Amino acid sequence: MSEPILTLTGVHADIDQYHILHGIELQVPRGELTVLLGRNGAGKSTTLRTIMGLTKVPRGSVTFNGKDITSWSTSRIARAGIAFVPENMGIFGQLTVRENLVLAGTHGPLDQARLDWLFDLFPPLKKFWDRPAGNLSGGQKQMLAIARAMVEPRDLLLVDEPTKGLAPAIIDDLATAFEELKAREVSILLVEQNFSFSRRLGQTVAVMNDGQVVHSGTMAELAQDSALQQDLLGLGLGAHQ
Amino acid sequence: MSQANPSVGQWALWRDRLLKLQSDKPHLVLLGLMLFLAFLAMDPATWFVLTISGMAMGTMLFLMASGMTLTFGLMSVLNLAHGAFISLGAFVGAVMLTGALGVYTVSPSLGWNLLAILPALFAAMAVAGVVGWLFEVIVIKPVYGDHLKQILVTVGGSIVLIQLIEVTWGANEIPVPRPGALRGAFVIEDWVPLIGGLVMEKFRMVALILGLTVYGLMLWVIDRTRLGILVRAGVENREMVEIQGYRIGLLFLGVFIAGSALAGLGGAMWGMYREIITAHMGEELMISVIVIIILGGLGSIRGCFYGALLVGLINLYIGYIEPRLAAVATVGLMVGVLMWRPQGLIPVIKV
Numbered sequence: 001m002s003e004p005i006l007t008l009t010g011v012h013a014d015i016d017q018y019h020i021l022h023g024i025e026l027q028v029p030r031g032e033l034t035v036l037l038g039r040n041g042a043g044k045s046t047t048l049r050t051i052m053g054l055t056k057v058p059r060g061s062v063t064f065n066g067k068d069i070t071s072w073s074t075s076r077i078a079r080a081g082i083a084f085v086p087e088n089m090g091i092f093g094q095l096t097v098r099e100n101l102v103l104a105g106t107h108g109p110l111d112q113a114r115l116d117w118l119f120d121l122f123p124p125l126k127k128f129w130d131r132p133a134g135n136l137s138g139g140q141k142q143m144l145a146i147a148r149a150m151v152e153p154r155d156l157l158l159v160d161e162p163t164k165g166l167a168p169a170i171i172d173d174l175a176t177a178f179e180e181l182k183a184r185e186v187s188i189l190l191v192e193q194n195f196s197f198s199r200r201l202g203q204t205v206a207v208m209n210d211g212q213v214v215h216s217g218t219m220a221e222l223a224q225d226s227a228l229q230q231d232l233l234g235l236g237l238g239a240h241q
Numbered sequence: 242m243s244q245a246n247p248s249v250g251q252w253a254l255w256r257d258r259l260l261k262l263q264s265d266k267p268h269l270v271l272l273g274l275m276l277f278l279a280f281l282a283m284d285p286a287t288w289f290v291l292t293i294s295g296m297a298m299g300t301m302l303f304l305m306a307s308g309m310t311l312t313f314g315l316m317s318v319l320n321l322a323h324g325a326f327i328s329l330g331a332f333v334g335a336v337m338l339t340g341a342l343g344v345y346t347v348s349p350s351l352g353w354n355l356l357a358i359l360p361a362l363f364a365a366m367a368v369a370g371v372v373g374w375l376f377e378v379i380v381i382k383p384v385y386g387d388h389l390k391q392i393l394v395t396v397g398g399s400i401v402l403i404q405l406i407e408v409t410w411g412a413n414e415i416p417v418p419r420p421g422a423l424r425g426a427f428v429i430e431d432w433v434p435l436i437g438g439l440v441m442e443k444f445r446m447v448a449l450i451l452g453l454t455v456y457g458l459m460l461w462v463i464d465r466t467r468l469g470i471l472v473r474a475g476v477e478n479r480e481m482v483e484i485q486g487y488r489i490g491l492l493f494l495g496v497f498i499a500g501s502a503l504a505g506l507g508g509a510m511w512g513m514y515r516e517i518i519t520a521h522m523g524e525e526l527m528i529s530v531i532v533i534i535i536l537g538g539l540g541s542i543r544g545c546f547y548g549a550l551l552v553g554l555i556n557l558y559i560g561y562i563e564p565r566l567a568a569v570a571t572v573g574l575m576v577g578v579l580m581w582r583p584q585g586l587i588p589v590i591k592v
């Protein structure tokens with residue numbers, strides 16, 4: 001097996017005076033989709049933000065593609081090939097859908113073939129191309145947020161709870177988009193509370209509790225072991241089939 | 242009575258349109274209202290002259306205010322030294338006009354005069370821009386994110402800059418000669434039927450045209466170019482701009498330099514307009530500048546433009562009707578607008 005694309009070793013993180021992450025150990029295998037699970041407040045979002053260089057890291061190291069990026073600036077980390085879709089999506093509401101995507105393409109003009117692919121996955125983007133993104137519905141905003149991260153090839157995608165507040169039909173569209181990314185062997189780290197969604201997509205899984213990773217393994221293993229699910233996530237058997 | 246219903250319907254329709262207009266385009270409604278009220282209050286010829294002059298004044302104020310609104314919108318930096326850059330531009334412009342370019346300014350030929358003005362304005366922008374660069378790196382960068390420190394540090398920086406201007410060019414007022422062909426006024430007799438004859442100062446026309454040109458260029462950059470998209474995105478959500486791989490620090494620096502250069506340009510124009518400059522002129526203009534950027538909505542270029550027009554117009558209208566109230570009117574305008582729209586005329590939505 002090849003080197004993981006991303007490795008967190010003993011990572012601690014502080015927000016203001018609060019100590020939020022207590023020594024995270026996490027590996028994201030190359031070309032796979034890894035799901036990060038955990039109860040509310042476990043520190044999942046903070047972990048993603050820490051990888052992006054958005055929190056202070058007093059101890060530990062983050063290695064991406066063999067390089068130690070722990071002390072890099074956020075923009076440098078992004079340029080090294082990591083795309084991040086935050087929990088609040090970070091859409092520029094005053095910009096049009098087109099402008100949002102243009103800005104996400106940092107290597108120059110957008111590639112038409114790739115754009116057509118995105119339009120196929122997310123038809124509303126084409127329909128509302130020249131409208132302010134602030135007018136999009138929640139689901140359409142999420143599509144735009146993910147499309148922005150896909151508009152150019154990236155080595156690693158970090159996505160924080162994309163299904164939050166979305167209707168089942170749209171969640172299905174998002175799942176299709178992630179399937180396509182998997183087919184293109186993009187490495188993905190996905191934070192997701194919706195267990196049926198994450199079980200469908202995830203190959204590897206890590207579970208967090210109170211600022212630490214308390215379990216990691218394959219998704220197949222976790223999906224079959226309802227006692228483990230109950231233990232780690234408090235999921236009732238069959239409740240999320 | 243049979244006609245009552247349709248006319249009530251018509252009336253409701255118009256009322257709805259008007260309500261929509263005042264919520265969608267408050268700047269146009271206010272501008273229209275001001276022009277209309279002033280028209281009722283004076284004779285048409287005076288109104289016409291004051292309107293053009295007020296707009297000329299407004300576009301010069303816009304040049305000075307636009308840099309400040311952008312630096313505040315993008316970096317939420319309160320740069321109270323902005324006025325010093327206005328003064329700096331005025332002095333550089335004046336020195337160029339009287340010194341190196343003196344031969345062209347005394348010439349009665351309009352062509353030569355304009356050829357002298359342009360390099361003078363460029364010099365004002367260049368010097369203000371370079372000083373802005375140093376100022377950002379030395380003074381502003383260490384106090385990002387802390388408004389109280391920004392106020393203290395930029396007020397201090399302002400004092401230093403003004404002292405430097407006084408040391409360089411002396412503490413006294415300096416007269417700024419207008420180029421030969423731009424002195425005086427166009428006198429037009431019986432020009433338009435309704436308005437009749439009028440007298441229009443030439444320099445104001447130049448200022449108006451130049452101000453509108455710069456506004457047009459800025460809109461083009463902001464609306465149409467990648468840099469403009471980036472600036473608008475940065476005003477909305479800085480962190481997300483970084484997450485997409487852009488170095489926000491460089492963007493800040495670039496915008497700060499541009500803002501300082503625009504202040505310098507506005508100052509140089511203002512100097513020629515007033516024909517006399519002091520090192521403190523920028524500080525005196527800061528009240529109008531601050532009113533304008535609050536009025537327009539912090540961070541909004543369009544809002545800044547309309548805010549500047551409104552301030553320029555109300556100054557001249559009220560100055561004509563009741564001179565003693567001119568200063569009060571500007572602040573009154575701001576208070577009135579803020580009571581109606583607390584975010585300013587064209588607010589910028591932040592995350």
Ligand SMILES: Nc1ncnc2c1ncn2[C@@H]1O[C@H](COP(=O)(O)OP(=O)(O)OP(=O)(O)O)[C@@H](O)[C@H]1O
Pocket residue numbers: 015016018020038039040041042043044045046047
């Ligand atoms: N800005 C902040 N200031 C102080 N504490 C914070 C801040 N942001 C997060 N925290 C705390 O850090 C802990 C982890 O938060 P985080 O957002 O990473 O959790 P999460 O696993 O993403 O939760 P959720 O599933 O609810 O999104 C929580 O206890 C939270 O209260």
Ligand SMILES: [Mg+2]
Pocket residue numbers: 044045046087160
């Ligand atoms: Mg979260």
